[in-house]
Amino acid sequence: MFKRLHPETDDEITFDFEGTSISARPGDSVAAALLVANIDTFRETPVRGRPRGPFCMMGACFDCLMVIDGEANQQACQILVSDGIKVARQLGAAKIINDSETDDEL
Amino acid sequence: MSYDLIVIGAGPAGMAAATTASTGGAKVLLLDDQSTPGGQIYRAIETAKDAEAAILGDEYMAGQPIVRAFRAQGIDYVPDAVVWQVSEEREVGYSSGGRAKLISAPWVILATGAIERPFPIPGWTLPGVMMAGAAQTLLKSSGVAAEGAIFAGCGPLLYLVARQYLRAGVNIAAVVDTTPKANRMGALPHLPHALLRWDLLAKGRRWISEIRRSGTPLIQNATALKVIGDKAAQSLVYKTADVDWREIKATHIFLHQGIVPNVNLSMAAGLDHSWDNRQLCWRPLTDAWGCSSVSGIAVAGDGAGIGGGLAAEAGGQIAAIGVLSAVGKLDAQASRDQARRPRAQLAHEHHARPFLDAWFRPASDMRVPNEDTTIICRCEELTLKNIRDTIDIGLAGPNQLKSFCRAGMGPCQGRFCGLTVQELIARETKRPAALVGYYRLRPPIKPLRLEELANLAIDDLEGDDAGQDR
Amino acid sequence: MSGAYDAIIIGGGLLGSAIGFGLARQGLGCVILDEGDTAYRAARGNFGLVWVQSKGIGKPVYADWTMGSAELWPGFAQELTERTGIDISYYAPGGIEICLSEAEFDERAQKMASLTGHQNGRFSHQMLDRKAMMERLPGLGPDVVGGSFSPHDGHVGPLFLMRAMQRAFVDLDGVIRTDSRVHAIKRDGDGFSVETPGGTVTGGKVVLAAGLGNKALAPMVNLDQPVYPLKGQVLVTERMAPFLDMPTTHARQTGEGTILIGSSQEDVGFDLSSGPEVIKRIADRARRCFPVLSKARIVRTWAALRVMTPDGIPIYDQSETMPGAFAASCHSGVTLAATHAMTFAKYVADGHLGSELDGLSAGRFDV
Secondary structure, X not given: OEEEOOOOOOOOEEEEEOOEEEEEOOOOEHHHHHHHOOOOOOEEOOOOOOEEOOXXXXXXXXXXXXXXXXXXXXXXXXXXXXXXXXEEEEEOOEOOOHHHOOOOOO | XXXXXXXXXXXXXHHHHHHHHHHOOOXXXXXXXXXXXXXXXXXXXXXXXXXXXXXXXXXXXXXXXXXXXXXXOOOEEEOOOEEEXXXXXXXXXXXXXXXXXXXXXXXXXXXXXXXXXXXXXXXXXXXXEEEHHHHHHHHHHXXXXXXXXXXXXXXXXXXXHHHHHHHXXXXXXXXXXXXXXXXXXXXHHHHHHHHHHHHHHHHHHHHHHHHHHOOOOEEOOEEXXXXXXXXXXXXXXXXXXXXXXXXXXXXXXXXXXXXXXXXXXXXXXXXXXXXXXXXXXXXXXXXXXXXXXXXOEEEOHHHHOOOOHHHHHHHHHHHHHHHHHHOOOOOHHHHHHHHHHHHHHHHHHHOOHHHHHHHOOOOHHHHOOOOOOOEEEOOOOEEHHHHHHHHOOOOOOXXXXXXXXXXXXXXXXXXXXXXXXXXXXXXXXXXXHHHHOOOOOOOOOOOEEHHHHHOOEEOOOOOOOOOOOO | OOXXXXXXXXXXXXXXXXXXXXXXXXXXXXXXEOOOOOOOOHHHHOOOEEOOOOOOOOOHHHHHHHHHHHHHHHHHHHHXXXXXXXXXOOEOOOEEEEEOOHXXXXXXXXXXXXXXXXXXXXXXXXXXXXXHHHHHOOOOOOOOOEEEEEOOOEEOOHHHHHHHHHHHHHXXXXXXXXXXXXXXXXXEOOEEEEEEOOEEEEEEEEEEOOHXXXXXXXXXXOOOOOOEEEEEEEEEEXXXXXXXXXXXXXXXXXXXXXXXXXXXXXXXXXXXXXXXXXXXXXXXXXXXXXXXXXXXXXXXXXXXXXXXXXXXXXXXXXXXXXXXXXXXXXOOOOOOHHHHHHHHHHHHHHOOOOHHHHHHOHHHHOO
């Protein structure tokens, strides 16, 4: 499993992954923080419901799509962790209605 | 704000281009999708300390002066900016902080670097299977590494990352090398020229012997690979010319078989590309100054053809000198003079390239799978059989295929299936890959929210008839 | 002599594929001559509506022809799926045009009434107020004032449709030749010889179904096809969970879950401008219709060149001086696919066009 090369340094950030508190460091992508927490499966695919995790870590493959703070289809490898964010696996295609009921964009 | 030049990408080519152009008096904007400059190769270089330097090595630390010079120049630089369009009219569309903007300039330099070549083997979509570049990204930006992983494939980066792991004190379950033995014959004619860079060749040998000395199993001449697992990777099985399937347990498997120019933006911008049969990839057609077929758009760095970080730096400088000359900040003689040094650097970096390309040419069985159930298009989850069934209607090429079965229509937009599909069509229809062609790519080259488009801020494009419909 | 094929179809888009399939299922030996892989294709930009409402307002000939095709569609879709096993995602739950202002609503009501008027009860529709709209469509925004509903409408995956028609065509021993851009068509005895870069192809009949290419080809058989390109933009999202089962002219969710956003091809008052302003406007309108789509990710946009005729309705002709040469041009390749395969292809096989096409000859443009 993934581990930190410098475990002596403190983790300064905590965020929520499906109800579990995960600690991380500034500069970590959401993907990196989850991998260190031994979470390899980030989503289930829309077509066959198969598990997927981060693959390219450079924003090219779109396999690390997650629901972050309620918004689906976000690339966990491209978004840096920040205190208190809520992260969840994306199961299948992005939901439209459930997640946006309180939409006040207009 | 009006700019003479917009540079896209803050890797070595983009930073060098921006620095050179700005030093020469041009007003420059640099857009990059990471939060700090460096690109993939020098990712997180600004925060690298001695410990990282020891692990990541000189190749990585070579990025420090490039970033420092870039920072010192005080260039307008937008990090976390995702560029999703460059039009032939040089309208650059990008998103940053949830807002999309459109801005144009007389010149645009694309410095979008490289991506890893697809590696479509059975099981390559399982969680735990990643590209070797991903392992390196985790190492650079977070100091994170996977204990007991397997590195499989071919190419210098595979060995580089494995060595970085070992230097960091991380155990490797095995390195499985798929470099075809037969490549050696093809590489031989390029050897004399490559000896001009004996230092590079020697370095490669050192990496390999370091790996051997560490006691890490090194399996060579692997001819087939499969990742085994149901919900996640559990092991890699491999075959060589001598032994039948063997299994190595690992929950993390890093694949690599070379890098190719990241052409999604240059193709979507309408630049002419040609098939490079040596590097087995598409590259934009450029002249000696990096200028493309589209007026006002130049390409520099690995995005114009793989050459590595120092070649990219030189390429960025050359393209910027070309721009300075075009906008009247340098006369022809001065630009030739100024380009002399980077041209020499570029030549120096390219000496060993034909040899390396031939030596590490990935096996055709690793580029195009043979098993019906192997996934080719990761996004749309299309297998070899799905795609073959579509080809046999007698279709014209990758674009007809894309429209018939959705290969390449997912969010990655063909980045991890385009080359495979192209070579598969070539194999099935017995045509040269160059003639088969590639997906026609369209903006946005990265997904953006509907609301970002709806709120698009259009920065006074010469839109004379804007609003005529209202 | 009539040559190697019973019929040569020039053009492998939705129109040519439908006619080719229609001829092959009658037992004719056919070849489709198609261009290369990067040929411009209207089909790839098609929105996928099988659409009746507002088509042929003031032009009953076209309204009837469209309605006829919509009526043939269920059987056509079933036959294609049975023949090929390809799911073309055809659904006909009716369709809605969304109105974002009272003015739009009133104009729409007038148009629908006019269509219902000249269709003698064959066409039915309902104007829906905001409340009725909310019952039929999810996630509507506050700007939606109402809309028009027609039970005759539906949608289909246009690219799967094209693939299925070509698959069925090939399974019926039809031949598709790519990279075969046609240079010349010549009379050859009773039939025709058609010159392509790959050689000459001969056949008894020739059907021009080359979209915008018809303009240059038609004079070779003494026909006139005054078509011109009209640009339209379409945006498409990533796959989303099912949310919109009824097609609308501004957004529809495909069988695989992506949402197409654009202005449908039946829209009158085409947008002649192009570029970012247009995309912005289309995105803004879609967001006003469905604010829930604000965060949906657009993965592609593309400009489609529609095949337009001077009066916006199709042209069908057989050459008087070279009988056996037919031409068809239209911008509704999906809606009309069923009738192109089941009706028009019969006329081609029989050698004369049915009387319901009298008003759709290019002769109508001669003053």
